[in-house]
Amino acid sequence: MLETAIKIQQLHKTFGKNVVLENVSLEIPRGETLALLGRNGAGKTTMIRMLLGLLKPDGGSMEIDGCDPTRDAIELRRRVGYLAEDQTMYGWMTPVELCHFLTPFYPAWHQELADDYLERFHIPRHQRIEQLSKGQNVKLGLTLALAHQPNVVILDDPALGLDTIARKEFNRDLIEHLQAAGRTVLFSSHLLDEVEAVADTVAILDGGRIIRQSSTETLRSEVKRIVLTSDGISQVLPPQGLRDVQRFEDQFTVTIDGAADFVEHLTELGVDHEVVDLSLDEIFEAFVIGRTQAWPQSGTPVVV
Numbered sequence: 001m002l003e004t005a006i007k008i009q010q011l012h013k014t015f016g017k018n019v020v021l022e023n024v025s026l027e028i029p030r031g032e033t034l035a036l037l038g039r040n041g042a043g044k045t046t047m048i049r050m051l052l053g054l055l056k057p058d059g060g061s062m063e064i065d066g067c068d069p070t071r072d073a074i075e076l077r078r079r080v081g082y083l084a085e086d087q088t089m090y091g092w093m094t095p096v097e098l099c100h101f102l103t104p105f106y107p108a109w110h111q112e113l114a115d116d117y118l119e120r121f122h123i124p125r126h127q128r129i130e131q132l133s134k135g136q137n138v139k140l141g142l143t144l145a146l147a148h149q150p151n152v153v154i155l156d157d158p159a160l161g162l163d164t165i166a167r168k169e170f171n172r173d174l175i176e177h178l179q180a181a182g183r184t185v186l187f188s189s190h191l192l193d194e195v196e197a198v199a200d201t202v203a204i205l206d207g208g209r210i211i212r213q214s215s216t217e218t219l220r221s222e223v224k225r226i227v228l229t230s231d232g233i234s235q236v237l238p239p240q241g242l243r244d245v246q247r248f249e250d251q252f253t254v255t256i257d258g259a260a261d262f263v264e265h266l267t268e269l270g271v272d273h274e275v276v277d278l279s280l281d282e283i284f285e286a287f288v289i290g291r292t293q294a295w296p297q298s299g300t301p302v303v304v
């Protein structure tokens with residue numbers, strides 16, 4: 001079995017003059033869950049649509065579970081489960097009717113498994129789909145994405161539009177039913193509060209590039225906020241990995257990717273400072289909207 005379930009190399013996509021993905025590379029090992037994070041319009045759906053063979057890239061290569069989406073789109077559909085952010089299903093059908101309708105399209109469709117999910121997710125089997133709640137709709141989408149036993153599951157902002165509790169419940173189901181079964185999961189999101197509990201790895205997509213990919217644990221241990229006085233900050237130059245600087249009267253808070261060396265340097269210089277742990281939400285914010293212009297002009301070089 002291949003060790004890497006999803007491999008993207010130098011993927012490039014433009015719409016007219018809009019460069020949406022600029023030579024993006026990404027790998028997801030088999031059995032892992034990766035959360036693709038990005039602001040609205042960052043290119044998450046575009047990347048996912050290319051991975052599914054629904055959109056042609058302008059350059060680069062992709063491999064999903066051994067398939068090239070630009071060549072083996074039909075085989076790929078059989079191996080990959082997909083839940084779109086705005087999944088529209090035939091509203092006049094019932095969940096059971098929809099399952100029967102889909103069965104012939106998937107050789108590996110497992111109706112008992114589908115029935116099992118419908119029951120576990122408390123989806124009314126004989127109620128018209130248009131009468132289901134948003135949460136039930138998302139879970140029905142997940143059921144349909146899983147019933148053909150795919151090795152890889154791609155979820156495009158699956159929890160969009162769900163309330164906080166429904167999102168938590170959805171994530172719990174995701175963990176129980178996908179991760180426990182050893183599936184490889186790629187899901188996109190801009191709702192970060194629950195990503196941490198679900199994802200092994202996060203990749204931040206911004207400005208057409210993956211600007212950071214690492215485990216959530218590593219990210220939280222390497223990216224820190226440091227609080228300094230204006231006197232303290234004036235003794236040092238901006239370090240490598242600086243993502244954000246904010247000034248509040250006499251105090252500066254700086255967010256640094258790879259903060260350990262800088263902290264060591266401050267300690268050596270005897271500069272008073274406080275190190276603050278960040279949530280994934282705050283880290284994401286520093287990466288995508290962080291600004292560093294507020295760092296004061298004077299300072300001595302920081303060797304990091």
Ligand SMILES: Nc1ncnc2c1ncn2[C@@H]1O[C@H](COP(=O)(O)OP(=O)(O)OP(=O)(O)O)[C@@H](O)[C@H]1O
Binds near residue numbers: 020038040041042
């Ligand atoms: N078919 C298309 N034609 C032209 N431009 C497009 C097309 N599809 C997407 N875009 C543009 O590509 C960019 C990325 O869009 P995309 O939907 O991939 O972002 P996203 O990260 O999924 O956003 P969101 O979180 O809002 O769903 C946007 O600027 C969008 O307007």
